[in-house]
Amino acid sequence: MAARDVLKLSETFSSLQGEGRSTGVPAFFVRLALCNLRCDFCDTRYTWDFTRFDYAREVRTVPVETVANAIAAAPERRVIVTGGEPLLQRAALEAMLERVPEDVVVEVETNGTLEPGETLARRVAQWNVSPKLACAGDPEHKRIRRAALLALRDTGRADLKLVVRNRDDVAEALALATALEWPRDRVWLMPEAASRAEHELRAPDVAAACTQHGVRFSPRLHVLLWGGERGR
Ligand code: SF4
Secondary structure, three states: OOOOEEEEEEEEEEOOOOOOOHHHOOOEEEEEEEOOOOOOOOOOOOHHOOOOOOHHHEEEEEEHHHHHHHHHHHOOOOEEEEOOOHHHHHHHHHHHOOOOOOEEEEEEEEEEOOOOHHHHHHOEEEEEEEOOOOOHHOOOOHOOOOHHOOOOOOOOEEEEEEEEEEHHHHHHHHHHHHHOOOEEEEEEEEOOOHHHHHHHHHHHHHHHHHHHHOOOEEOHHHHHHOOOOOOO
């Protein structure tokens, strides 16, 4: 089968959107494998770190029709395509979404390093764009790709969601949002937290920064509810 006909899939599951604009909304999650970054705090390393995880166990190669059928059969009328980095498989993602009923709202989560292309820009209702700051550990030229970020911004349906740990991160995040001229009402700060304890520790300062700078606050609902348990 051609690359456009299959997706490298990590997992699918039903849950609540845990972050950003549609936090708390029931959704069917399609988590695609592979990523082009190597963030220190990544909580889905099983999608790409095959020095620690077994590729044969973690990644299934699945026809796009099979994934589209699973979305169509799910009770939720919202699909969240996440990863890894979903746009690494853009052609297959386009082919898959062509087969998804029009009444299904499509959200895509991306690290903002790859351009969406016209087909996805038209079909995707909500982009959650999360470029990584210096604290993620990757070199800047890999994690900040201005042309891709501007293409996502110009869909008019993209939120910039920045993961921060401290004041330095907040300053870096706001400087990036300003440099990209991202609409302020679509800029979100979210505490980096892999556990409830980390969330409790960091959220108050991040919330205060959001109030001070007039940007939105996102919790990590899945961490608060389930402690970041996989597949929820
Ligand atoms: S971009 Fe996302 S999936 Fe990729 S390494 Fe960073 S946190 Fe993990």
